[in-house]
Amino acid sequence: MLHQLVYVSSSTEPISPDEISRILETSRQNNDRDDVTGLLLYHDQLFFQVLEGDQVCVQECFDRIKRDRRHGSTSVVWEYQVERRAFPQWSMGYAKPEDLSEESRSAAISLSKLLHKPADAREDPVIANLVQSVLSDFRGIT
Ligand SMILES: Cc1cc2nc3c(=O)[nH]c(=O)nc-3n(C[C@H](O)[C@H](O)[C@H](O)COP(=O)(O)O)c2cc1C
Numbered sequence: 569m570l571h572q573l574v575y576v577s578s579s580t581e582p583i584s585p586d587e588i589s590r591i592l593e594t595s596r597q598n599n600d601r602d603d604v605t606g607l608l609l610y611h612d613q614l615f616f617q618v619l620e621g622d623q624v625c626v627q628e629c630f631d632r633i634k635r636d637r638r639h640g641s642t643s644v645v646w647e648y649q650v651e652r653r654a655f656p657q658w659s660m661g662y663a664k665p666e667d668l669s670e671e672s673r674s675a676a677i678s679l680s681k682l683l684h685k686p687a688d689a690r691e692d693p694v695i696a697n698l699v700q701s702v703l704s705d706f707r708g709i710t
Contacts, residue, residue, distance in 0.1 A: 569649040569650070569651070570620055570621060570622070570649065570650050570651070570652070570653060571620065571621065571622065571623035571626045571627075571647075571648075571649060571650075572618065572619070572620040572626075572646070572647070572648055572649075572650045572653075572654070573618075573619045573620070573626050573627075573630055573644060573646065573647045574616070574617070574618050574619075574644070574645050574646035574647070574699050574703075575615075575616075575617055575619075575630070575633075575642050575643060575644045575645060576614065576615065576616050576642070576643050576645055576679050576680050577614070577615045577617075577639045577640065577641060577642040577643065578613055578614055578615075578639070578640040578641060578680075579610075579613045579614070579615065579638055579639060579640065580637065580638060580639065580640050581613075581638075582613055583610060583613070583638065587638075588610060588662070591608070591638075592608070592660055592662055595608070595659070595660040596659040596660050598629065598632075599621075599629065599659040599660055600659045602621065602622070602625040602628070602629065603621050603622065603625065604619055604620065604621035604622075604625050604626060604629050604659070605620050605621060605653050605655045605656055605657075605658055605659060605660075606618040606619045606620055606655055606658065606660055606661070607654075607655050607658060607660070607661040607662070607663060608660055608661070608662050608663070609662075609663045609664075609665070609668075609676060609702075610662075610664070611664065611665045611676075614680040615639070616676050616679060616680065616702065617633070618654060618655065618703065620650065620653045620654065620655065621653075623649075645679055645695055645698075645699055646695070646696065646699040654703050668702070668705060669705050671701060671705070672701055672702045672705040675698040675699075675701040675702050676698075676702050678698055679695070679698050679699065679702070
């Protein structure tokens with residue numbers, strides 16, 4: 569079985585396109601090595617990221633990400649064993665809000681509001697639906 573983890577986080581400062589490129593370069597190197605795949609969305613100091621792969625590798629990756637000073641707080645919104653990867657082709661895909669449909673964009677924005685809620689969001693079916701809506705709709709991602 570594969571492990572899939574989705575979190576939202578806020579960046580401590582606005583992130584430039586160059587910084588995003590550097591994050592993606594490091595991510596792709598490490599994730600290739602660890603057979604981790606996923607997707608990163610960034611907009612307006614908010615990150616939405618999907619990590620999937622072996623449970624230990626995903627956890628180690630997320631531990632590194634949480635220690636990264638470019639983040640403020642991180643909040644896990646989805647964490648399950650899954651049968652198949654959603655993004656088998658990307659060691660770390662990247663999407664901008666304009667790559668998403670209106671529905672997914674508003675789902676991603678709703679998820680980002682969870683950052684300020686201390687409660688564990690993982691058990692909430694509304695949140696699960698929002699995550700699925702974002703996951704099921706990706707177009708034009710590099
Ligand atoms: C938004 C964001 C997403 C990141 N995603 C990943 C990732 O998917 N994989 C990864 O290895 N590092 C990722 N990083 C970088 C890690 O936080 C960390 O800097 C890096 O893994 C350290 O790698 P090193 O120990 O090999 O230098 C991300 C950082 C940020 C800010």
